[in-house]
Amino acid sequence: MARKKRPKKGLGGQLSFSDIVSISDFSRNDIEIILSEAKKLEKMPLQAKKQLLFGKTVATLFFEPSTRTKLSFETAAQNLGAGVIGFADANVSSAKKGESLSDTIRVVSDYADIIVMRHYIEGAARLASEVSKKPIINAGDGSNQHPTQTLLDLYTVEKAFGKIDGLTIGLFGDLRYGRTVHSLAQALALFNDVGLVLISPETLALPDYVKKQIEGRIKYIEAQELSEFIKELDVLYVTRIQKERFADPVEYEKVKGKYGLNKKSLEKAKENLKVMHPLPRVDELSTDIDQTKHALYFEQAKNGVIVREALLNLLKDVKKW
Amino acid sequence: MVKKTKDGLYIKPIEKGTTIDHLPVGTALHVLNIIGKTDSAITVAIGVPSRKLGKKDLVFVENKTLSNEQIAQIALIAPGATLNIIEKNEVILKSRLEMPKKVVGLITCINPKCITNMESVETIFYIENNALARCHYCEKIMSKDDYTARLRL
Numbered sequence: 001m002a003r004k005k006r007p008k009k010g011l012g013g014q015l016s017f018s019d020i021v022s023i024s025d026f027s028r029n030d031i032e033i034i035l036s037e038a039k040k041l042e043k044m045p046l047q048a049k050k051q052l053l054f055g056k057t058v059a060t061l062f063f064e065p066s067t068r069t070k071l072s073f074e075t076a077a078q079n080l081g082a083g084v085i086g087f088a089d090a091n092v093s094s095a096k097k098g099e100s101l102s103d104t105i106r107v108v109s110d111y112a113d114i115i116v117m118r119h120y121i122e123g124a125a126r127l128a129s130e131v132s133k134k135p136i137i138n139a140g141d142g143s144n145q146h147p148t149q150t151l152l153d154l155y156t157v158e159k160a161f162g163k164i165d166g167l168t169i170g171l172f173g174d175l176r177y178g179r180t181v182h183s184l185a186q187a188l189a190l191f192n193d194v195g196l197v198l199i200s201p202e203t204l205a206l207p208d209y210v211k212k213q214i215e216g217r218i219k220y221i222e223a224q225e226l227s228e229f230i231k232e233l234d235v236l237y238v239t240r241i242q243k244e245r246f247a248d249p250v251e252y253e254k255v256k257g258k259y260g261l262n263k264k265s266l267e268k269a270k271e272n273l274k275v276m277h278p279l280p281r282v283d284e285l286s287t288d289i290d291q292t293k294h295a296l297y298f299e300q301a302k303n304g305v306i307v308r309e310a311l312l313n314l315l316k317d318v319k320k321w
Numbered sequence: 322m323v324k325k326t327k328d329g330l331y332i333k334p335i336e337k338g339t340t341i342d343h344l345p346v347g348t349a350l351h352v353l354n355i356i357g358k359t360d361s362a363i364t365v366a367i368g369v370p371s372r373k374l375g376k377k378d379l380v381f382v383e384n385k386t387l388s389n390e391q392i393a394q395i396a397l398i399a400p401g402a403t404l405n406i407i408e409k410n411e412v413i414l415k416s417r418l419e420m421p422k423k424v425v426g427l428i429t430c431i432n433p434k435c436i437t438n439m440e441s442v443e444t445i446f447y448i449e450n451n452a453l454a455r456c457h458y459c460e461k462i463m464s465k466d467d468y469t470a471r472l473r474l
């Protein structure tokens with residue numbers, strides 16, 4: 001699909017864009033640049049890292065609250081020595097007074113070198129990237145995109161296996177409404193020979209429009225029983241099934257049991273199967289897995305900071321126009 | 322521009338103006354919507370026999386040319402239609418309307434949570450396979466029926 005790409009500026013011809021808005025913009029090369037930057041920063045001593053964004057300002061504009069994501073970005077910015085400005089809630093921002101998003105972003109892009117934003121309105125980050133003089137990082141726009149989650153998921157897989165190509169990855173739970181799994185499936189389709197096993201209740205299967213995006217680029221099968229496929233999997237990515245998705249509470253209770261994961265459900269798994277989850281969890285992921293070698297989700301959460309550091313460092317000198 | 326069939330004349334030819342031919346059946350009403358209020362005389366035929374399409378719609382507008390935006394909207398909802406400009410009973414310009422790859426400002430987004438429905442920003446859609454339209458901003462996908470009902474008039 002034709003998408004508007006900005007001219008490569010200030011990135012040494014690295015990334016093919018100057019804003020992190022949507023996984024749909026990414027090529028495999030873009031993903032690899034970010035993952036290798038993260039790898040590099042992970043090995044760097046904190047004192048050296050502190051110099052990377054010294055004197056720079058990162059704005060975190062959270063029009064919709066998300067404490068975890070905000071803390072992760074702010075930690076990343078501070079680890080690189082940047083100053084942080086921003087707000088955590090649209091109620092305290094100018095948006096409440098009726099200022100347009102475009103105006104808010106234009107003003108802030110004079111103060112900050114990079115803008116991280118989360119908004120409940122879908123497409124807000126794309127619009128912001130078109131009016132901002134400085135790079136925008138989308139930290140979630142409604143149910144549309146949350147690209148840094150996908151990047152940290154990919155980084156976590158690559159770190160655990162040394163590769164992404166050739167792995168068999170199970171996506172488990174609510175595959176219909178979860179934007180996390182949509183973006184992940186889209187991104188995995190950029191790699192070679194990845195097999196996807198889509199395990200969900202029939203009513204919560206991956207939507208057709210997502211299947212169309214990955215069709216022909218990745219092999220996938222759909223299933224309703226985890227037990228049939230658990231032996232095959234290298235990664236099992238668990239998502240929560242929300243009660244609101246079911247009109248009938250009895251139906252929900254049935255599904256909840258079947259799509260909850262515990263130590264017993266992993267008995268037949270490969271020894272090096274890794275379980276991932278975007279966190280926070282409720283009861284779909286039992287704590288009895290935490291102490292097993294299968295648990296990768298705390299590591300995954302920790303990787304959020306390092307991947308965000310990589311993005312900040314790659315975008316710090318971008319001049320858009 | 323005589324529109325003659327075995328049964329005779331469906332629409333009286335016009336001396337001057339615009340005719341839109343080979344419209345898929347049912348699209349003439351949307352074309353009227355696109356043309357909107359006008360002092361020009363408009364003649365419409367719906368579901369008349371066509372060698373090319375089996376059946377088709379026709380819209381003749383007297384003494385008027387359409388704006389580029391109106392033509393682009395007709396191309397979007399009825400690709401393959403033929404647009405003729407008539408002067409002194411002669412076709413002076415004939416063009417086959419093609420489905421655009423990108424449409425700017427012509428339709429509105431179906432997603433109520435889309436930024437284009439919240440803030441004054443021109444809509445942009447990419448037309449993909451099977452005539453689906455993907456919003457540049459919220460990335461939601463609309464079917465042809467969805468966006469035919471969402472023409473910005």
Ligand SMILES: [Zn+2]
Pocket residue numbers: 123430431432435436437456457458459460461
């Ligand atoms: Zn939209």
